[in-house]
Amino acid sequence: MRGRGTGASRTEPPWGITMVDDRTELPFRTAQALVLAVCSPNIRADLRSELAECTSRPPTSTGLKRLQGELLSIFAVLERPNAALDIRTQAYLVRRWIEEQRRSRTDTPDFRDDLSQLAQTVERVARRASSPGIDDPFWLSPGYSGSADFNMGRSHFAAAAPELPAAEGTENSESLVSALRSVLLPNLILEGGLTSARSVRPPSVPGWEAITWQPEELKRLVEPPLELLPAKLHGRDSLLRRLEKALVGPSGGAPVIRFLTGSAGVGKSSVALALARTARTRGLNVWWVHGAADLINPGMLAVAASLGIDRTELAAARAGRQSLPDLIWKHLEQAGDRWLLVFDNVDDRTMLDRLLSRDSSGGAWIRPSGRGMTLVTTRQQEITARNVETELIRPLDDHDAVQMLRSLDLGGGDVGATSRLTQYLYNIPLALKLTGRQLTSVFAGVSHADYLSTLLASPMSAEPTDGDEPLRPLICILRRWQGSDETVHLPRLLTILAHFASGIPLSPTVLDASALSELGVLNPTQAADHVRQALSVLSSLGLIDLKSVDVDHGQSDQPSILLHPMISAACRESLHHASVAEQKLVRTAAAATLRRALEAQFQAPVFDWRLWFMLAPHIGSLITNLPPESPPEAISSALSAARQAMEYLARTGAYQTAEELGRAAMRLGQELPKEDDVFLEAAAAFAGVLIFREKLGDAQLLLTTVLAARQRKAGLDDALTLDTLELLAAVLRGLGKPSEAEQCLRQVIEGRCRAGNKYSAATVRAMIGLAQVLREQSRLGETESTIRSAISMHSGSDDRSAAITVGPKIDLAMVLKDTGRFEEALELLHGVIATGTKLLGPTDSQTLAARSALGATLCSMGRFDEANEILQRTRQAGEKALGESHPTTLATITALGGALRAVGRFEEAEQALIRACKNSSRVLGQAHSETINLQIGLAAVKYDTGRLSDAEVSIRQLLRTHDATLDLAHPTRLALRHFLAVLLHRAGSLEEAESLYRTVLDRREWSLGPNHPSTLGVQANIGALLHGRGALNEAMQTLEQTKAGYLAIFTSEHPCLLAVKNNIAGVLVEMGRVGEARRVYEEVLLVQERTLGHSHPDTLITYGNLAAAFHAGGQDARAVALLRRVIREYDRRLPRAHPCLLLARYHLASIYEQKGSAAAALQKYRAVLNVQAECLGEGHPDTVATRLSISRLLERVGRGQESENEYRSALWQAMHQPLPPHGSRP
Structure with a gap:
């Protein structure tokens, strides 16, 4: 059997196992199947299934039972993800199993007949060896011996101790360079933002900056x-x-x-x-x-x-x-x-x-x-x-009712008349209170009998009411005022108040005298303080209550207004019987006054939270209390008030309340023409709320309707049409359609420029939005020029211009970071932080965002200690000033998680990310992009600490959650699938990983283009995977193509480009072109040492790979010295069970083993094993693999029994020990 790898420098795989058998081919066939299983997880799974069926039938020999158990144990080792199970150890497993066949034949005479069953099973599976994509590192050949030592056959391990070449730079032993594959650590490229803030930007509403909520008020x-x-x-x-x-x-x-x-x-x-x-x-x-x-x-x-x-x-x-x-x-x-x-x-x-x-x-x-x-x-x-x-609670009895009314009005006449009046009022305390107040004010001197006669004469007294019977006398009392020119404004004012929330304090600013005069509620000649006098009269009559308001531990000179629900209902009921003109006047005035009060609140230089909480609850009540037949002017004013409130509620994080208000407003607005400007503005604002709620499909449908209506009415260049188009761009961006969003934003900018608004804040905002869309497409040159153009539009020296450019300059700094211009980014961010601190305040969200960006940039440069310090302080300030769930705080924690991971503080990173995930999930929702960012960061911590299974479970759960709601080419969906492919790649599931990689690659080439960094990142990982399965020529071609793509968009010092060069060098090592590989590694290191530092994780990976190249070139002393340096750095920064540190120690042990220093190698292997057993668990795949390496080494030095013990222990642990539970690693 020949290997199907495409490496040009070999004709067959380097690890040979020759079967020598002059009696039967059965051992050869079963060994062949095992070799295939080692090479292909899919064949291994099929064979495992077939064996399970065989073992369900009782074997006739103990030998076969033992052999089947041995094979299943080996599969248990092979199927578990590990980094240390190198080719030598895999070959060792194959050889040990073949020797088990020999022992079974020797110990069990009837074994031959039973073995035929196993042979038939494995032959069926072996036929799949021709399946494409299997690149096995072994070759297996049958041989013949005239004097066989064993009747059943004997195995020979052809490459047990390969010889090292005499001189460096020559073609190296294939067996050695293949063995090095397990310690050459490729740079697998995760999504660019997985370790920094804003990997997937959440949808935002242009102009709706977040406002820090003040619950204390x-x-x-x-x-x-x-x-x-x-x-x-x-x-x-x-x-x-x-x-x-x-x-x-x-x-x-x-x-x-x-x-x-x-x-x-x-x-x-x-x-x-x-x-x-x-x-x-x-x-x-x-x-x-x-x-x-x-x-x-x-x-x-x-x-x-x-x-x-x-x-x-x-x-x-x-x-x-x-x-x-x-x-x-x-x-x-x-x-x-x-x-x-x-x-x-x-x-x-x-x-x-x-x-x-x-x-x-x-x-x-x-x-x-x-x-x-x-x-x-x-x-x-x-x-x-x-x-x-x-x-x-019933109405008062006659005695208590009479006592109450007479206590309020002592001069009402005889007790009998009082009793008749109280009975007419149903002995209801509220009606008695109102009557007593009136009898001592506007009806002073009127007897109880005369007052009752007046009420009975009212037309309302005989009219039925839709509500409670007690409303009738109240309505009669209210209607008693009407007809008097001097008091006509009092019932109007009261009925206006009845349209707001009863029982909740209402700000007196709603009843502005000038607005009421303008609306016709008051005479224009009446004084500005007439409203205050009217409220005083209403209060004296018991119709309203005036509640003093605390202001800075004092009392406001304008008390808030409260209206009893029963009086409120009576007023609205009474209005139904008023003239059409009166109904129109009151309803229009109610809506207009509340709208104007809100406008004044929002236009004030300092936002008054106390006033807001006396206005906001009344907007929903106004929407509810306005009947559909209300005049269009009233509905328009109510929708305008609702629009302002929706925006403010959403900006303070009350997304659910804002959505509920928006839906109520849309129902009321159905009475207006579909192209009414106010309705369209309210609909656009409601779409903005839906964007915050990430109901992007609903928002897109609504905005498309609004945009069509505005285009028909005012044309494409109308300001409101362009505002709608800008909102639609935000939705398209959130839906993962950057090219469509770009087209919309370019139309917005061109339209505003044609209208003479080139330098307006709205145009600059659209330009920044365009730059962000361009950045997401990695068109970084265009991104930079667009941001610089936007900043130049506010190039004045005044504080206002400086404050406006804070946000754009942060975006510019991130572009500089993306292109590897770290020093420029640092200089710009330091200036932005100084400006933000001076003009906006040290805890303003933009100032904190700049500090978070500074920390992320330092992290990219490898200055992790500085980055951690800045990000920790920024997180603390953000949690205190903005709250733990504020997007800026969450983005800071995402960046902090990456910085902590980089220095091996995994437990801190995990705890911070878990807490942030919970906060983000509760506040923003599971589907929000910021929540997904944090969950990906948490999975990355698991990836870093070797908990690949846990990380895979997390990513698969995210995919299950979002696959149904996201487009096939949505960036979030593709980012998750790419991460899953990386996890499968690291775990050794190469076929599934490659399939997933190629699916993501196809989608990204279609949606982003072949030279987008996200596309190239997948392509780079495919190259690393091809290297891992031995397809060296194909791997080299893929990596060179990726390198060329990166060079077209990045500088020669960009980390992604350096990662690809590192992987190219790894392929060169395995091709035997060690000298070339070493030169590439050294070239990469020159840049990494200068830009990232000697202790950056990427630098240390390159050091470790260079050590492998030195070893392959026969320079073991240099390899050992370099590995010791790497281990010292890892020891200083990483926990002792970190995969990179353990791999470096394992690599060092393997060099000593191949040098023939068995004692030193064994000591170092055992040191690795002790840490793995203690920190990872005896059953962890890496622990099992290291124990097998020890067994192999012990056998080579003649310590057979110890070797057997370690071998049996490894297989037993693999069969019976589960992976360590979540969180068990340090």
């Missing part, structure tokens, strides 16, 4: 409004005593949720407030959460902020990646102090059921607890949940 949202508590609660004393008793905790049995149920206005919230006041005086924590559907999330986030929950966990909850109920309840159950949590006005039946349910959507919001009391107020009186106690 949320705490005010859940402060109980104790100032709204009436001086006396009539008729509720016994109920309050029962509730106050329960505050101390359950007296026995399971904890319960307490419900206060009853119709609107009966005082459920007042009872809850009274209990909250008592709880506060007893030192309990108290939180007050409004139960409206669109306010639960902000309220519960405020509770989380008050509990001091980690900001990363909060960010995950805001993004919808973690269950907010589970998060909060975990911390509530762990709270040291008792607490009271009130859910107020949970009146919607569907909402109440959802808050109580424990389904797969994330768990219940409302739960019982032994650590505190959960109290719910609701109009719903049928509560079906378990572990609840319900208190039904």
Whole structure:
């Protein structure tokens, strides 16, 4: 059997095993099958399957059973990934098995008959030897002897101790250079960004820079409004005593949720407030959460902020990646102090059921607890949940109702008239409160009897209501104002407020006097402070409540506004009966005033978080409360407000809330014409939210529709059309379609230039986006010129120009790094950091991004200690200022993981990446590109530490997750497949690895072109694989082609080019052209020592390979000296079980073995074995391989029994010991 490798310098493989047999060919056939199995994993797997079938039938001889067991044990060794199982050891395994045949024949006379079964089995498999792609390193030939020592045959190990050549530079012994293949370490090229930030850039929205969320400001949202508590609660004393008793905790049995149920206005919230006041005086924590559907999330986030929950966990909850109920309840159950949590006005039946349910959507919001009391107020009186106690609050009895009204208005006349009035008002405390306020203000001096007559005369008194009956008297009270010119603005203002969220503080900036005058709500002649006076009147009437707002430990001179849900509902119900003109005026004013308040907030020089939290919750309520028949002006203003809020919510990380608001806005916008500008702007903003959510297919469909509408209406060069096209480019980029994204961005830039906006910030932004797309296609020359052009457009000396160029200069520095111009990149980044620190602040996201880029650049230069120090500080600053889940922080951790890996601090790298993966998964999602970056980095740590199986499992899981959602040529999908091929390559699964490599190569040649660095990286690895299976000519041709491709785009000092040259030298060594190989290694080292340093991992790999070349050339002294130097560096930087360090030690031992220094070789082999056994485990593939090498050496020096013991131990461990568990390596 001849080898089918294509190396030109040999005609047959170097490791010969000659079978000498004058009686039968059976041993030859079985040995031939084993040799084939050694050479081909696929044949090995087939033969293993066939043997399993044979062994299921009881053999007639113990010899055959022993031989089959031996063969399966050898397969167990061969099938496990390892680095140290060299050709000599593989040949040793084959020879030992052949000798086992001889022993079986000697020990078992009936063995010959049984062996025929095994021969038939292996013959079937042997026929597959002609399968293409098998390049075996052995040759096996039958021979004949006239005086056979053994009847069954005997084996001869033809290359047990090859002779070294006498002079260097001559053609070397093929057996030696083939043996060196196991210690020549090829540079397998991973994706360029796997060890640095932003290997796969997440999709972004142009102009939507991230804003650091400030959850501390949320705490005010859940402060109980104790100032709204009436001086006396009539008729509720016994109920309050029962509730106050329960505050101390359950007296026995399971904890319960307490419900206060009853119709609107009966005082459920007042009872809850009274209990909250008592709880506060007893030192309990108290939180007050409004139960409206669109306010639960902000309220519960405020509770989380008050509990001091980690900001990363909060960010995950805001993004919808973690269950907010589970998060909060975990911390509530762990709270040291008792607490009271009130859910107020949970009146919607569907909402109440959802808050109580424990389904797969994330768990219940409302739960019982032994650590505190959960109290719910609701109009719903049928509560079906378990572990609840319900208190039904009824209207006051006649006596208490009369007492309450007369306490509010002492001059109302006789008690009988008061009783009739209270009965008309259903004895409802809210109606009694409003009536008492009116009787002491606008109706001062009117008796209770006359007031009742006025209400009964109202047309509304006889009209049915769609809601609760108690709304009728409230509506009558509200309509009582109408008809008076002096008070007409009061019901209008109140009805405007009714369109916002009731029970949640509303910023007074919404009711701007000039805006209300302009809209026709107020007379233009009325003073600017008229609104304040009107609010005071409404408050005195009990229709609204004014709540003071803390500002820097003081009180604001503009209190926030609160409206009772029942009054809000009554106002909207009353509006339905108003004139069409009045409805149009009020609804338009409600939407317009909120929109203007938001615009003022966003245009302010300093963003006011307190004000934002008094505006944001009301936008969703406005969208909900506007009926479809609202005037187009009102819908347009509401959509405009929603558009601004969507953008801001997304920029602060509240992706889920932003998406929910966007979907509600799109439903409301269906009433507008499809080409309405405001609707199209809102739709584009919603598409931006979908981009953040990485729902890129939905975003593309929506943007395509918006773009078509804008082109029809305004043409391609319209500013809004170009903005939409720029957004579409961001989507195409995220979908892995850089050429299409490039085309869109070029159209955007050309259009803005034609419109005279060449130097606008939007044009510069599009140019930076174009540069990033070009960089992803590795068109680095164009990338650099594009960025420099963009920077030149802001070349002014003022601070604003300098601040604007911070981001583009970071991108430029990364291009310089990519092209190997490290010093230029460093100089630029130092300047950027200085500018960012001065103008933006040391913890600004762009300043920290520049520091992260500096660390990544230093890492690429081999200055790992500096890189680690900078990246550690940047990570700490980012976690503190931006949060652990901020994209800049996560990108820094990705870069830090690469820097830690480079110096062998694998445990630190792994822990940092695991933590970052969890944060990114929770906040951004499993499918987000930043999460994938981190997961790839984590797999790379496993790859570095020899845990190839673990790494393979991780990458395959990522592929299963993303294959169905990503295009065949998507960069992320191809990067994962390429990494999987590298893992299979390292593990020795060459056929599967090559198939995967070539699939990725085809896709990249089609999508990126043949000379793209990502394409060339795959091609380089294919060359290394071809070398590994002995196809030397083909390997050399592939590597030379790759080298030429790299030279066309990179400088001669680029690390990828140096890696390919290193691999070319390895092929030269095995071809026997040792002198040429050594010169290439030395040429590579000259560059690496100057640019990367003597201790860089790539430099050390080249040193180790040069040592192999010295050994192959007969310069063992130089080889040993160089290996010792490599080992010293590895010892200083790497843990003692690092694969590179162990391989270098193994290489040194093998040189001593071939020099004939058996004692020294054995000592060094055992030193390697001891570390492997302790740190990797006895059953680890590398441990098994080293033990077999020791067995082989012991046999050569005549220590047969020790050799046999080591051999049997290795096979037993391979058969019975699993790979070490995840994380077991240092």
